[in-house]
Amino acid sequence: MSTLVLDSVSRWFGNVVAVNDVSLTISPGVTGLLGPNGAGKTTLMALMTGFLAPSAGTVLLDGQPVWRHTEAYRQIGLVPERELSFGYLTGRQFVRANADLHGLDDAGAATERILGVVDMVEPASRNLDTYSKGMRQRVKIAAALVHDPALLLLDEPFNGVDPRQRMHLMDLLRRLGDEGRTVLFSSHILEEVERLARHIEVVVSGRHAASGDFGAIRRLMTDRPVQYAVTSSDDRALATVLIAQPSVRAVRLRPDSGLDVEVADLGSFAVGLPQWARAHGLTLLDLSPSDESLESVFAYLVNR
Numbered sequence: 001m002s003t004l005v006l007d008s009v010s011r012w013f014g015n016v017v018a019v020n021d022v023s024l025t026i027s028p029g030v031t032g033l034l035g036p037n038g039a040g041k042t043t044l045m046a047l048m049t050g051f052l053a054p055s056a057g058t059v060l061l062d063g064q065p066v067w068r069h070t071e072a073y074r075q076i077g078l079v080p081e082r083e084l085s086f087g088y089l090t091g092r093q094f095v096r097a098n099a100d101l102h103g104l105d106d107a108g109a110a111t112e113r114i115l116g117v118v119d120m121v122e123p124a125s126r127n128l129d130t131y132s133k134g135m136r137q138r139v140k141i142a143a144a145l146v147h148d149p150a151l152l153l154l155d156e157p158f159n160g161v162d163p164r165q166r167m168h169l170m171d172l173l174r175r176l177g178d179e180g181r182t183v184l185f186s187s188h189i190l191e192e193v194e195r196l197a198r199h200i201e202v203v204v205s206g207r208h209a210a211s212g213d214f215g216a217i218r219r220l221m222t223d224r225p226v227q228y229a230v231t232s233s234d235d236r237a238l239a240t241v242l243i244a245q246p247s248v249r250a251v252r253l254r255p256d257s258g259l260d261v262e263v264a265d266l267g268s269f270a271v272g273l274p275q276w277a278r279a280h281g282l283t284l285l286d287l288s289p290s291d292e293s294l295e296s297v298f299a300y301l302v303n304r
């Protein structure tokens with residue numbers, strides 16, 4: 001069982017800070033690395049696998065630095081986001097090439113074993129060019145696992161994969177985690193991460209924004225202030241009623257019609273709004289969230 005520890009890790013490219021003072025621990029089991037596009041997930045994975053040197057801080061696998069440490073490389077498998085560019089190879093040849101690169105004693109047997117684990121024995125004699133996206137992902141996972149590493153990192157493994165194959169991949173990663181491997185996958189989709197990860201790390205704009213199980217992360221995201229657009233039979237009267245409520249943080253009249261309402265406590269607001277309207281003889285005509293983008297959720301987390 002392996003544990004990866006990042007201690008105050010930063011990485012900059014010229015004056016772009018891709019990763020900014022990140023400290024986190026990845027333990028055995030499945031962890032999700034959640035963040036919007038450009039958050040620094042790919043750079044973090046490159047730092048974690050020892051492909052990239054930190055500009056500051058350290059990345060330790062079981063107490064050993066991963067940068068320029070070949071012993072650590074034997075314990076790490078990476079499934080990169082980029083597509084396979086060796087379409088002329090068969091799945092078996094591709095996995096075997098990785099087994100040979102690792103200098104495995106019985107590269108042929110290791111190749112067959114891992115093709116079985118990812119359920120790709122039958123299509124393994126076909127060229128990579130002929131595979132679906134999900135099959136290519138499975139063969140990439142086989143290549144990353146052929147040397148039996150304790151740590152497996154996957155960069156956006158579900159991107160473009162159809163729902164059935166996605167379930168299949170999730171089952172596979174869950175199984176690898178249950179076996180005691182340390183599995184980290186990145187994603188920009190909360191639902192995807194929630195379904196699979198026991199533990200979630202959130203990164204935004206290169207910074208570590210939150211950490212916890214999916215209940216904790218979900219609570220952080222639903223407890224944030226939320227914007228609603230509300231239209232009623234008398235918006236000015238409703239504004240007066242709403243601003244008196246502790247669950248409401250701000251109310252603004254829209255130029256055309258309706259109100260923008262910033263809600264601090266979604267639960268109380270959802271229960272109270274129809275009651276307040278009824279008590280003052282007002283009719284609610286429309287209620288819709290106006291600020292539901294994942295980017296705004298992330299912006300809230302990082303600015304907390």
Ligand SMILES: Nc1ncnc2c1ncn2[C@@H]1O[C@H](COP(=O)(O)OP(=O)(O)OP(=O)(O)O)[C@@H](O)[C@H]1O
Binds near residue numbers: 013016036039040
């Ligand atoms: N080699 C590089 N040179 C300059 N800037 C870079 C380099 N690599 C990454 N960056 C910048 O660092 C930031 C983080 O990029 P990164 O690819 O790690 O994010 P990401 O979360 O993986 O995003 P995506 O999901 O879109 O790939 C971005 O602003 C990116 O432009």
